[in-house]
Amino acid sequence: MAAEHPPGRTAPSPLPAGVPAKRQSLVGLSADAGSPMLADRRRRLRLVAGLVGLSALLLFAGLAAGSDGWSAAELMRTLRGPDAALIIGQIRAPRTLGAWLTGALLGLAGATAQGLFRNPLADPYLLGSASGASLGVVLVLAAAALVGHGVSLATADAIARIGLVGAAFAGALLGVLLTLALARGAQQTVRLLLAGVVVGVVLSAVGDLVTTAAPEALRGKQVFMLGSTGFLGWGSCAALGLGLVACVPLSWRWSRALDALTLGDDSARSLGLSLPRVRAVLVTALALATGLAVSQAGLVAFVGLAAPHLVRRFAPAPHGFTTLASAAAGGTLLLAADVLARSLIAPQEVPVGALTALIGGGYLLWLLHRRRVA
Amino acid sequence: MNGRRLRTALPAALLVALLPLTALAQPTLRDDRGVAVAMAVPPQRIVSLLPSLTESVCVLGACARLVGTDRFSNWPASVAALPKLGGLDDAQIERIVALKPDVVLVAPSARVIERLEAIGLKVIVLDSRDHADVKHALTLLAAVLGTPAAADRAWAGIEADIADAAARVPARLRGQRVYFEIDATPYAAGAGSFIGQTLARLGLGNIVPAEMGPFPKLNPEYIVRAQPDIVMAARRDLAAMPRRPGWSTLRALRSGQTCGFDAAQDELLTRSGPRMGEAARVLADCLASIPALPDGR
Numbered sequence: 292m293a294a295e296h297p298p299g300r301t302a303p304s305p306l307p308a309g310v311p312a313k314r315q316s317l318v319g320l321s322a323d324a325g326s327p328m329l330a331d332r333r334r335r336l337r338l339v340a341g342l343v344g345l346s347a348l349l350l351f352a353g354l355a356a357g358s359d360g361w362s363a364a365e366l367m368r369t370l371r372g373p374d375a376a377l378i379i380g381q382i383r384a385p386r387t388l389g390a391w392l393t394g395a396l397l398g399l400a401g402a403t404a405q406g407l408f409r410n411p412l413a414d415p416y417l418l419g420s421a422s423g424a425s426l427g428v429v430l431v432l433a434a435a436a437l438v439g440h441g442v443s444l445a446t447a448d449a450i451a452r453i454g455l456v457g458a459a460f461a462g463a464l465l466g467v468l469l470t471l472a473l474a475r476g477a478q479q480t481v482r483l484l485l486a487g488v489v490v491g492v493v494l495s496a497v498g499d500l501v502t503t504a505a506p507e508a509l510r511g512k513q514v515f516m517l518g519s520t521g522f523l524g525w526g527s528c529a530a531l532g533l534g535l536v537a538c539v540p541l542s543w544r545w546s547r548a549l550d551a552l553t554l555g556d557d558s559a560r561s562l563g564l565s566l567p568r569v570r571a572v573l574v575t576a577l578a579l580a581t582g583l584a585v586s587q588a589g590l591v592a593f594v595g596l597a598a599p600h601l602v603r604r605f606a607p608a609p610h611g612f613t614t615l616a617s618a619a620a621g622g623t624l625l626l627a628a629d630v631l632a633r634s635l636i637a638p639q640e641v642p643v644g645a646l647t648a649l650i651g652g653g654y655l656l657w658l659l660h661r662r663r664v665a
Numbered sequence: 666m667n668g669r670r671l672r673t674a675l676p677a678a679l680l681v682a683l684l685p686l687t688a689l690a691q692p693t694l695r696d697d698r699g700v701a702v703a704m705a706v707p708p709q710r711i712v713s714l715l716p717s718l719t720e721s722v723c724v725l726g727a728c729a730r731l732v733g734t735d736r737f738s739n740w741p742a743s744v745a746a747l748p749k750l751g752g753l754d755d756a757q758i759e760r761i762v763a764l765k766p767d768v769v770l771v772a773p774s775a776r777v778i779e780r781l782e783a784i785g786l787k788v789i790v791l792d793s794r795d796h797a798d799v800k801h802a803l804t805l806l807a808a809v810l811g812t813p814a815a816a817d818r819a820w821a822g823i824e825a826d827i828a829d830a831a832a833r834v835p836a837r838l839r840g841q842r843v844y845f846e847i848d849a850t851p852y853a854a855g856a857g858s859f860i861g862q863t864l865a866r867l868g869l870g871n872i873v874p875a876e877m878g879p880f881p882k883l884n885p886e887y888i889v890r891a892q893p894d895i896v897m898a899a900r901r902d903l904a905a906m907p908r909r910p911g912w913s914t915l916r917a918l919r920s921g922q923t924c925g926f927d928a929a930q931d932e933l934l935t936r937s938g939p940r941m942g943e944a945a946r947v948l949a950d951c952l953a954s955i956p957a958l959p960d961g962r
Contacts, residue, residue: 506737633884638883639881
């Protein structure tokens, strides 16, 4: 067996043929490869600039969009008013930043999942994290009602004290762990995928049974399934930010293993990659990013699936760039949806998950259509 | 001539055929789909698929005629012994048919209605969104049950309870603006909802105007800016409110101008049915126990 090398450190390089052995820069490959590569590089630069610009614009819009709808004049009035620290500082700023961070974690997780499973339909919720998290939420919501259905008062009390955020996070991680156990580790991609699907189905069925016994948990469950950014505070931002800080270097460091995986398991193995280890590390990052995002904002739809596609459609690139750009695209997408959710029918709100699907899906459809025409 | 005789006989026959209908009841009783509900014989076997309709049947004195309910019906205690037939969205059609009901009472929900009527069961659809709906449902049910006077008695009881509750609300709280949280998302009960109507009868205002619909999903910021005088919610949600971003600044939370409801009270308050009077009394009990603010309010 070849010795295990952390990818990107030492020879033999796990990079596919045609990709220069020199570590690629964030934005592109070295410029000696002629004009197609230069064009790719320009596209990537444009994408990065676009995402940064859009994010900045949306962060400002997030501060301006409140329960009175969207208005820069209203923002100035609020800033000068007595409630500025409360309304802007305690409510809008953390909600805005939190929405971006949640989207970024989902985008990152989505790109990692699609690279890891070499499947463009993979999304962050694939390995049982979504159903695990919603089961956790349902258990907390139903805890009081389950007393007398084989649950003791002390147990119910303990479950209720975990809180929704803790339960969703623990549930997401447990769902992934269950998947790993069922697949006997991360040896085989297909086995892992199948185990994830089975765990997802079984856990949602358990959740459905619990809500049948305790119907008062239904409404809370539905809200969780739709996703919600309304109650993101500075505490949530800290948790999400720490998660992103932990996951970004991890996925960047192992992204070249994903590049090698595009050639197939055998070729990747012949390049000296330890596939179980690659999968274990990336599944951990995936579970952490997804669990954090889901625990703070519920099952926001489509961001994890759409963000990597948006990035790849716009600028094909190695996995390192795709992963980071997907995080930025995911953040931009969810923040845009959040700003719209707040302003469309203010002071009422539209479920943010419905808007992410509309915006992300709409843009993706347009990209697909444009490509076909061209 | 045969033809001429027919021409004169037909309108006469029609008139004769329609006469009993017009004579029987001037306004034909129709359910909330507009379907006439008149029954030749008052129903003796009733299935109710909505808790508030179950309660209405019992309040009208026909509890003994119920042969089955949905799984959520739990008042009065006697209905617990009846067969539970699922919910509106997953009603057990076969068991309902096996019970041979004369009539099935449901809320507007397309699937179950179509299925039940296709099988040949009599279905009455009753909405219960606000006070007027509840009164209408009581009137119509009482007529169908053959005890029309019971509706007036039941409604008078609800009115008396609400009036009694209103009289017990401390004068200092009159006109105070309430935020009534239905769900922690947050969904609020607006002035146009049946809860808002009850609060109005108790002399209280609402931070959510009727134009925003009965139960709007709000931007949490709206509530912080509105600074309600009184906050009402399930006890568990109320306890968690100060931890929501910016909510610790709500004066009502800081000064204890709150009503927290346990699970049974919460269920009572969020059910629009004949127990609205009892719900008003629960609200009045809480309002009477709210501490007076130092400034004398």
